[in-house]
Amino acid sequence: MPIRQLPEDLINRIAAGEVVERPASVVKELVENSIDAGARRITVATAGGGMDLIRITDDGCGMDRDDLLLSVERHATSKLTLDDLDDIRTLGFRGEALASIGSVARLSVASRPAGAESGLVLVVDNGRRSGPMPQAMNRGTVIEVRDLFSQVPARRKFLKSARAETAAITDVMRRLAMANPQVHFVLEGTDRQVSNWPAVTGEAALAARLGQVMGADFVENAVPLAMARHGVVVAGLAGLPTFTRANSLSQFYFVNGRSVRDKVLVGAVRAAYADYTFRDRFPVVALYLAIDPAAVDVNVHPAKAELRFRDGGGVRGAVIRAIGMALHEAGYKASTSVAEDVLGAFTAPEMAPAAPVQAASEHQLDEAPASYRTGLSAWTGAATLAARPSAEALAGFTRPSARVEMAEAAPELLDFPLGAARAQMFDNYIIAQSDKGLLLVDQHAAHERLVYERFKAQLAAGPVPSQAQLIPVIVEMPEEDCGRLEEAAPELERFGLYLDRFGPRAIAVRETPALLGHSDIEGLVRDLADGLAEWDSAAALTGRMEAIIARMACHGSVRSGRRLRVDEMNALLRDMEATPHSGQCIHGRPTYVELKKADIERLFGRSR
Secondary structure (H helix, E strand, C coil): CCCCCCCHHHHHHHHHHHHCCCHHHHHHHHHHHHHHCCCCEEEEEEEHHHCCEEEEEECCCCCCHHHHHHHCCCCCCCCCCCCCCCCCCCCCCCCCHHHHHHCCCEEEEEEECCCCCCEEEEEEECCEEEEEEEECCCCEEEEEEECCCCCCHHHHCCCCCHHHHHHHHHHHHHHHHHHCCCCEEEEEECCCCCEEECCCCCCCHHHHHHHHHHCHHHHHCEEEEEEEECCEEEEEEEECCCCEECCCCCEEEEECCEECCCHHHHHHHHHHCCCCCCCCCEECEEEEEEECHHHEECCCCCCCCCCEECCHHHHHHHHHHHHHHHHHHHCCCCCHHHHHHHHHHCCCCCCCCCCCCCCCCHHHHHHCCHHHHHCCCCECCCCCECCCCCHHHHHHHCCCCCCCEECCCCHHHHHCCCCEEEEEECCCEEEEECCCEEEEEEHHHHHHHHHHHHHHHHHHHCCCCEEEEEEEEEEECCHHHHHHHHHHHHHHHHHCCEEEECCCCEEEEEEEEHHHCCCCHHHHHHHHHHHHHHHCCHHHHHHHHHHHHHHHHHHHCCCCCCCCCHHHHHHHHHHHHHCCCCCECCCCCECEEEEEHHHHHHHCCCCC
16 A cells, blocks of 8 residues: 555544544643743633533634634644743643644634734634634633534543543643632533632632632642752642542642652652551542752643653652651641541431330339349339439449540640640540540550651661560461571561561561560460561561551550559640651541540530
């Protein structure tokens, strides 16, 4: 078959397949053009999920006749002044958007620059151009895209439902609004509720815009990022480790004002939160990077959603460092969503209508517990109690499910953030009172985090101090587990754990980390053996440092069921206040819940 030159309309359709994937792609390209044009207000209207209508109205600089004619030509752009692809400072630069859209839809472009008496409108109907014609309009540009892919049924049938396409457009607009807080965005149409994101300025502009788009609860439960490292400026907000989602859809990444998807950034966020979240939970972040345009290639994908960093390792390090420092400064702070979940678990008892009182038969009285019967001073035909059961009678009839240790609150301790210990319930939960409200602390989870952080500090300073066992602890286990532990023994000595093989099916533990005290040594050794089996090789120990000390911290922490004295409970609270990340355990669970006084009053209907 001979080689031939493709016709222009077919070339445009092929290009449209790369640039115009779905209606959301059209919205993204056109709104980015409006932003590059200096618009301060952009209104987007849609119908039928964008398949029937997309209208973009902006108050940007507008175009004169010559620019309007060139705007619908392929590879025509005003955004590469020096033809330098290594220094791209605009969102759109490829010059394919309008030409590609016009080849697969009915495109209308109306524009009026500043100083012009009227505007001009140009129409491109599936590749056939007409105009421009005069049109009365305000300064700026209005672009309408109708009947997308109507002449390309093979492409249209691959689109999703109108509802799904509407949601995709909303997602694109949310990202554009988050990246440009100085621009007022309005998203409306017959297929949606109106979304209005007014422009915000000033130092708190970014937080205000994120509050508009992502919700005030995210801003309230996030810490600010601010760091410059390896030529990368990192800003934005990172959610607290206890403020997570079941998927990664609430993670947003922006590089030089462009919303992107990048494995380096995703991996950096995952690594930064590795110590604090469940494996199946995802932190909520809005990450903004500013980097030299020459150090990043945004021209690796037609939709410009992907990019490539020249120094991916430096970018990764800057992001991990920025998030780590922000979470460290947050200290013991936990998200307010934890308290909201607790409040939601409380329900006021429903008052059932009083049942008709019936006389109790002698047989029923005979079947009642003796302690209950002795607590009754009389039983009349109307079944009224002449006296309440005595305390002794109730003690014999009821069985308390929890032991509560009451403690008087020292007034000077109430000023501390986590307050003063007042009680211990179920031998695991500390009830504390502060001057602001009530706190419920999981003693095992909290101490687990404290031990873990101390382990990390000791390991950073050198080998972890160990404590010799008076008599070595012998742990029997399968031969293959003994072999893995024996192979890993030299590396485990860094963590203060000294092991020897003791026969074919046993391990002798000679020394343990001093920080663990009298912990469950046998359980710790078996847990480490399971970890080695999972990691497949002793060489993986170095890369699994956090996992090893996490297992050690779990076995060395205060166990559930241990009764604590009042001074021990208060000491634990003070240590939590002084330890970073103590708001969540090493598994990502919250270590405490705080209920404000107003929250408690709301439970009883006392709030006004």
